[in-house]
Amino acid sequence: MSEPTRRRRRRADVRRERRSLGIRALRVVVWTASSALLLGCGATWFAYHTLISGLTTSDALDAVRKKAPPHLDDAVNLLLIGLDSRKDMNGNDLPRQFVQKELHAGSSSIGYYNTNTLILMHIPAGGGKVQAFSIPRDDYVQTLNGDGSAQGHYKIKEAYANAYAAAHDKYAQQGVKGAQLEARSREAGREATLATVQDFTGVPIDHFAEVNLLGFYDIAHVLQPITVCLNHAVQDRYSGADFPAGVQQLNARQALAFVRQRHGLDAGDLDRTRRQQAFISSVTHQLKTQGVWASPSKLQGLFDTVKKDIVLDSSWNVLDFAQQATNLTGGNVVFHTLPIEGFALRNSQDVNLVDPEKIKAMVRQEFSDTPSPTATAADTAPAAPAVVDVHNGNGAEGDASTALSYLVELGYTAGVTDNAAVQPATTVVYGPGAQKAAQQIAHRFNAAAPASSSAVPAGHVVVTLGESFTLPDPKASSPAVTESHASSPADSGPAVKAGGVPCVN
Structure with missing residues (x-):
């Protein structure tokens, strides 16, 4: 074989080897990319399935959407419901020692199924400022059942309990028992609360979340210590609140006392409402600054609490909402408190008098694109x-x-x-x-x-x-000059701006 022929064969062998190496390399790349994609999809599916498989969900919104007011825009209206119940998801009393020592909440017979916290949040579709209204629990309004029928005039917090009691009696007579009886009765309570809030505020509710005292405690336990700030030192034997003035860090038991105190505060329930707003602001600020969204272990703790203690509406895509959470923790929420017109005695109870048309106009104004004037004398x-x-x-x-x-x-x-x-x-x-x-x-x-x-x-x-x-x-x-004074009956108080640790009474 001549030398030129040998050189041509060697060059051909080199080209074949290079092609072979290229093919093997391409196979490795394709296999690796395919594996990563499959593993990624599998991990995403697993995480999503793990989260949603344990959630307690509710179809209560289905009953009230038919008669909901029209949307003002493409934003999402979210209602946060806080139950004063000392019971678990199945209606069983929480352990007595736990209720008295950790929750400092008397006994399981107190509170029943009243909604002591109602916060309506308006989340813009494209991001931006989130407007939120706290509804004082003692507002005297026309309460409704889920089908739109009237219960009568009661404190807004009683809509849930009234519907729960009626449904409990009806289903018990039909032979429904145990956890199923509790679930159906609570569903009636949720429907009534959603219908009542929609009617009172004049805007539809797209999603809701419900949590009771135990759920609040468990959330605070995952995130503790919680940083809060008080304008004045407080001490209250009813809630267990005993805090100095200024910035301080609270454990779960103290955090619950912080948001439950109303005795000894100048504005009573209205000051307690601002405590709840300040707590949410502090927690969302903490979620952002401590990198909880990027911490699998902390997120898992929150997810476990969500599964155990919180009820979400069944149409809520929690992963989509999680992507909006960073906007909510970035200081883009302003909390308002709906105003009252005075105090009175109704049904042998102290209540807040309200102007429903004024409330509707205020909510529509804040939830629309046109800002409302806020300057005062x-x-x-x-x-x-x-x-x-x-x-x-x-x-x-x-x-x-x-x-x-x-x-x-x-x-x-x-x-x-x-x-x-x-x-x-x-x-x-x-x-x-x-x-x-x-x-x-x-x-x-x-x-x-x-x-x-x-x-x-x-x-x-x-x-x-x-x-x-x-x-x-x-x-x-x-x-404006800020001086110590008792709030007038119609004074809803200053707005609480999220994004940090606001100081409140």
């Missing part, structure tokens, strides 16, 4: 004289300068900016003669009540920004 008060120093205590460079510029535009005198140790909430301290300015600034920055300090020069206010700090709307009017 107090909002136009001029800035009190003071020199303001601002310290960065939130770990974000430049925020102190931005906050000081904002305050100067309102009429305060510019002091200095500096850095400080990171802290959860914004604080305000003042020297002699600067109390009024400090009150205005604390209100504007949603901070705790300001404190006097001998270390602050006369006429000066020192603001230390916390992690919860968000710059107020620069288009808002001049700061």
Whole structure:
């Protein structure tokens, strides 16, 4: 064989080997990609199946959608229902020692099936600001059954219990027993609550979630410690609340006491409502800052609690909603409390008087694209004289300068900016003669009540920004003075803005 022939054969062999290697490599790539895809799909299916297979779901919305008011836009309206029940999902009493020691909630015979928490959230379809309304539990309204028939005029919290009791009697007479009797009776209670809230607010409900005292405790137990902030020290033997003023961290038992206290508060139930709003804000802020959404172990703890204690409507795609959760934890929620017109005695009970048409107009205004005017006479008060120093205590460079510029535009005198140790909430301290300015600034920055300090020069206010700090709307009017006063009957109180740790009474 000639040398040229041998060289041609060697080149041919090399080309065949390269093709063979390329084919093997391509097979490996295809096999690897296929395996990854199959494993990924399998893992996604497994995670989804694991989550939804254990959920307790309800079809209660099916009964009320037929008579629901029309949608104002493409947003989603979500109702959060908090039951005061001391029973488990099957209607069994919770252990007595647990109810008394951990829940500090008396006995299992208290509370029955009243809805002590009703929060209606309006979540824009394309993201953006979420508007939420808390409905005071003692509002005296026309309550409905799930089919739209009238129960009569009762406290709005009683719609669930009234329907539950009627359904329980009816199904028991038909021979239904045990867990099935409890499930059917509760479903009637949910239908009544959904129908009543839709009728009262004038907007449809797309999804809902229901949790009882045990569920709240279990959620707090997964996430504890929970950071909260109080304007004043409180002590209440009924709820077990015993907390100093200022920023503090609570365990699950303390967190439940925090949201349940109403005795000893200036505005009673209305202050308790703002406690619940502040708690949700603190928890969502914690979910974001602690990276819970990216932690499989923490998520698993939350999922286990959801399966055990929470009821969701059957049409709710929880994975789709989880993708929106980061928007809800990013400080994009504003909590309002529906106003009342006064107090009265009805059916031998103390109730809140309300104007249903006024309520509907307010909800429609906030849930539509047109913002409602919020300025009041107090909002136009001029800035009190003071020199303001601002310290960065939130770990974000430049925020102190931005906050000081904002305050100067309102009429305060510019002091200095500096850095400080990171802290959860914004604080305000003042020297002699600067109390009024400090009150205005604390209100504007949603901070705790300001404190006097001998270390602050006369006429000066020192603001230390916390992690919860968000710059107020620069288009808002001049700061209102925040002073201790009892809320008037029609005063729903200031809005609670999420995104941090708001200070409340």
